[in-house]
Structure formats: C-alpha cells, structure tokens
Amino acid sequence: MTEARKVISACSLFYTFGIFGRYAPSERFVAEKICGISKDDFYEHAVRFIDHGILDRNRFVRVCPIPLAS
16 A cells, blocks of 8 residues: 555544644654654645645645545
C-alpha cells in the first residue's frame, strides 16, 4: 500500500481530527501509530488531499464527501 493510500485510509477512520496548530498531536498519533510513517510525510500527503478537495479543512480535517469515509 502506498503512503498516500495509508494516509487517506487512516483519515477515513475518523469523522474529524486535527493536523494544524494546537491540534497537531492528533496528526502525530495518526501518522506514527496508524500509518507507520513520519509526521512530515503524513502532512505532505494530507495537504495534497486538501488541495484536491478530498480532505475538507476547517479547524479540523475530514474526508469529503462523507460517504467516501464510510
């Protein structure tokens, strides 16, 4: 499984989680414990998914549309 696929699969496990600012510990947990990759690599993939509209970014991020995450 590619790193990008690991990232989007891990993101779909949660309704929302934080990757920016004070919510960054969530990102570290998902990256290291669930995906098994570094926080920086996870962030790169997440930003790419945000740019393509697959991850919705507000204070938290989530996979959009919601049915994709199910």
